[in-house]
Amino acid sequence: GSSRAQQTIRVGWTIPAEESKYWMMRRPAEFPDLGKTYNIEWTQFQGTAPMTQALAAGALDCATQAPLSLSNGVVGGNLKAYIVAQHVFEKPGGFSVYWAVMDDSPIKTIADLKGKTVGISVIGGGTQGPFNMLLKQNGIDPAKDIKLVEVGFAVSEDALRQGRVDAVNMNQPFAARAEAKGGTRKLFSLSQAMPNIVHILEACRADFVDKNPELVKAYVRDITSGMKKALANREETLKVVSEVLKAPIPVLDTYLLKDNDFGRDPGAAPNFPAIQKMLDIYAETGMLPKLDVAQFKHPTIVAPLQ
Amino acid sequence: MTSRALSTDVLLGLLPIALLIALWQGLVSFELAPVALLPPPGLVFSRLLQQLVTFSFQQEIIATLFRLFTGFLIAVALGVGVGMVAAASPAINATVRPLVRVLAPLPKVALYPALLLLLGFGHESKIALVAADALFPILLSTYYGASTVEQKLIWSAMAAGTPRREILLKVVLPAAMPSILTGCRIGLVISCIVVFLAEMITSTDGLGHVLITAARTFQAVDMFVPLITISLLGLILNALLQAARSYLLRGFPEA
Amino acid sequence: MTSSAAIGRRVAPLLACIGLLAAWQVAALALKNDSFPTALEAMRAVPAILGDKEALINILASLRRMAIGFAAAVAVSIPLGLLMGRSRTVAAFFNPLLMVIYPVPKAALMPIIMLWLGVGDIAKTLVIFLGVSLPVIYHSFEGAKAVEEKMLWSGAAMGLSAAQCLVRIVLPAALPEILTGCRTGLVLALITMITSEMIARQSGAGNILFNALDMGQYDTVFAMIIIVGAMGIGLDAAFEKVRARLVRWSEPQFDMPLSFS
Amino acid sequence: MIEIDHVSQVFQTSARKDHLALSDISLTIEDGAFVSILGPSGCGKSTLLYIVGGFVSPTSGSAKVKGKTITAPGPDRGPVFQEFALFPWKTVLGNVMYGPRQQGVRATEAEAQSRALIEMVGLKGYENFFPKELSGGMKQRVALARTLAYHPEVLLMDEPFGALDAHTRTRLQNDLLNIWERDRKTVLFVTHSVDEAVFLSDKVVMMSRSPGRIRQVIDIDLPRPRRRTELLLDPRYQKYVVDIERMFDDIDEAGVNP
Amino acid sequence: MIEIDHVSQVFQTSARKDHLALSDISLTIEDGAFVSILGPSGCGKSTLLYIVGGFVSPTSGSAKVKGKTITAPGPDRGPVFQEFALFPWKTVLGNVMYGPRQQGVRATEAEAQSRALIEMVGLKGYENFFPKELSGGMKQRVALARTLAYHPEVLLMDEPFGALDAHTRTRLQNDLLNIWERDRKTVLFVTHSVDEAVFLSDKVVMMSRSPGRIRQVIDIDLPRPRRRTELLLDPRYQKYVVDIERMFDDIDEAGVNP
Ligand SMILES: Nc1ncnc2c1ncn2[C@@H]1O[C@H](COP(=O)(O)OP(=O)(O)OP(=O)(O)O)[C@@H](O)[C@H]1O
């Protein structure tokens, strides 16, 4: 520990796709300010929704968020926050969260899902908006026509192979693993609903940002440079991610930062129009009232910052 | 116990609960907690009353209760059975004791994903989790109670011609009853917690699921309704257990 | 007691463990399920965890929280339970309150707990505290109720005040029952130590376990389960030693457990 | 002085019936008197002792010691219970030392006194035994020693020699008389032995079958100090015994009335 | 026939010391004999009964009943424990009915028999009381009735009348003798009353102070059926009593040796 009084940001994080933060956690020496002019108290969470609650309760200053959880916090929890950076999104041609069925399944189209049991990683989570929209477009009422069960990504492949669900959604690295094993096929992916979906981003409480602009600036600067390092040095990134996820490098190597991975903005810059589009979908599917993304924009503090 | 004493007891018991609700109201009134996280009690209770009469909410309660009871009863049957046999037979004791030592401290929630895959997303996986968690407190209390039964009670029964295999049922079980019921009480509360937790983790219905759906969308009032419901259920179930206890133990000095 | 029987008692837990692992191995092979690795696969992952310095620090951090939570729970619950057992008024006052508080899953209260206690050690220690205190309170409660009245009368006649009676007569007389509660509490402490790290965590054994769970690394998940199980055996054995010393006077009078088997 | 004034005791049984255990008992016991209570099994002798001890408060009536109504137990009244009620977690020595230590006697001194008492009741060598390792009669003697150890002014003894062989019993009777004569304690002594009652007491209270009533109070007018061997030959002693035994026969006519 | 052959019993105390409770006891009891055991408190009488009951196996030596080594309790040997050991969860009636029901007697019949026994021990009206609601002597009588109810061939009675008043005691002694004379049971009877031992027994076994040894076996050669009133005037009876009491004095010389 340093004897100098340092300012501390309490940051929430989760796994598996926040490479710039993982760099900051595991390679702090690479960041000139981190641990010197300011400190981070890292807390890991199970999913983004609890982090929204933690932000609303004032127990965190910044945290990983999904557009939906953040909006829920705003609508239901009186949360005021700025989106300061973005972690991953769906790039055209890259990985898109998809629903898989078994090869020999009679389900060939989305319309065939009627009356089936369908797994989803988180009910009411970020993927459900586009998912609902696709169902509706194919004449299925998401509330009545299918039986939706929560199946975490980790067990989704097993649940499908065991026949516990007829279709289930897949994410990396589990999708890569399932594909390598074979026997499953992609039914549809979220990119069919909209391109460049933003999966996770970085948000900070507005009151905290307003009170400590320099501090947050330093943090966002480091996220920006972390993203740069992550993209520039894949070999090291594999190591870093492996340390955090405790996943073996060969598994990560099958997808991480490859074409079959999510997209990452080189400057970790939030794609506000895409986020707005998602908010619109949520409003359309009745999950949320209409929201304007502008409220999440800070005039100066937003990645990329040098 | 006279009925006057009984009603004083009830009043005394209501007092701290009233204080708790007052404290809750105070926290909200003095803005020590944001309404978004802690809605005022009046709102929660009036929503609860509204919900209680709706068919769909009743269905959720029934689903939760069904899992809770089935799991708890399995735990009681297994815990009491194994606990007694382990106290009676050195051979079984030698096997059960180490097994219990290994299995008891395992975090059963971590096995829940495996249970889901083996037993599906419906009742079975939750019942299994409830049973697994409630089992050990009941088993340990039964074992303790059974192994400290006054020797001379057993001797008296054996001398009266009770066959060995019946001693367990006729002497050890009733003599260990105070301890067994203590274990059951703890097991019951754990069952309440676990069934709720399991429904929060993965479910399509039940009170825990109601809470999670509300929590995801920051519906604070709807979050608290299932919480209050489970808490009331706990209170009612415990009162029932208490009544059973004072009947079953009416011959014991402490009853 | 012959020495072969003594050896038998030593070996029995080992045999039980091996039997358990064997059953697991067979079940896993039969089920052929990715999320249910075989015992051997899980065991192979154990050294990797224990060899990792960071993992050890995590586990120690958990144990420290557990020790604090357990100690605090025992310190508060025993007096409360004993008081409830000896005073109808106290029992009538606390019983419904406890019954209202305990069935609520702590995970659901996390947002509120976070509000006042943050997401750090205090919140988790509180959760452990609550997990442990329930059995300790109720076993102390029932133990105190069952204390033979004439023993208390003897104490009172020697000039013990009500408080002294509680400490010097009710406590020792109820000790065997209290210790049963503590033993259940110890098991629950270990379990809540892990589950308290399910939602928010900075370090800890649960951290390793739930991370692996999120990542679908089931060999690590089950390796952690083995490690926690082993910690359980160790703590339980240590507790048993303490217990045997404390309640020597209450052990069954004759050697055979129930003397009819 | 102990004044028991129109005391009645009703117990509530589990069968939800009221059970009258003592009915309108009035009795005065002078300071320093040795009073025995005789009565059929179940007539309420123990209950009466509990009331004087302050362990049970009577359903009606009152009991006073030194003019003050008895509301709680106190170290002035030391009970020896019929069921012994030893502390199972303490050894024989620990049990006997408990009272003196509680009264603030220093450990070494309390131990010396306790060892002397343990020797008196014939348990030398058993100091480190736990109660569960003692025979019935041995437990009873520990209970006696435990109460004597803290020198209560009033002794409330419930069949304290009931589980002892004749020889030990005689020895302890003499020891008790010696202590009583030395310290002039007030003793309320429940026994089933008419012989013992007459030998020890100034006054014998005879109770009738349940619900317990006082049937007769007999003053035993025999010289003190009493020697068993002398007394056995004394015709007055024999007359007391025979008279009381005869009265017992009368009581029995009354029958049982729960 | 009960044959006790060189039986010794060593207890392990918590102080981790071996404690010799019985030392080399040999004794033969004919079928249908009434044998009393007398001995100082703590000499091992209860322990000896436990061994014959099959509750405790002796450290060395063996005990046989009808030629077979005793290894377990059985309904042929019915104990009445010094501490009563009533089932707390059963009422008086439930406790007494337990044995007959266990032996397969029909409920109505078992109840009728049990009620008769309860009346015999003077507890009519207390059938629905729980043990905790009874006085010491009442509990003892329930324990007696409970054992008599299932008609064991051998009765193992540990001071079964110790907590009773003289009158109830005399009545129950007579009842016991009647039952014994009718059914010719074998009775092993522990008592502290020399009087009672002589009155009831064919044989009195005197034990010496701990560690218990058999000091003397006295045949009581008095005519049967015995009537208390007649016997008290019989000089042979008086001689037995005096002789045995004198022997007790001798035993006492030996001192304590834990
Ligand atoms: N807790 C109780 N509930 C109901 N009845 C009770 C209770 N305690 C005692 N009694 C009744 O009170 C009466 C008197 O009991 P007590 O113990 O005083 O008798 P006792 O004279 O001491 O008899 P003994 O000589 O047999 O010890 C008995 O009839 C008994 O059944």
Ligand SMILES: Nc1ncnc2c1ncn2[C@@H]1O[C@H](COP(=O)(O)OP(=O)(O)OP(=O)(O)O)[C@@H](O)[C@H]1O
């Ligand atoms: N569990 C035990 N552990 C150690 N010693 C014991 C145990 N049980 C009995 N003893 C000892 O064995 C001896 C005999 O005890 P037992 O109960 O047989 O005596 P007893 O003759 O029945 O005496 P009493 O007339 O007082 O009932 C005693 O010295 C006692 O201390």
Ligand SMILES: [Mg+2]
């Ligand atoms: Mg009595």
Ligand SMILES: [Mg+2]
């Ligand atoms: Mg004995």
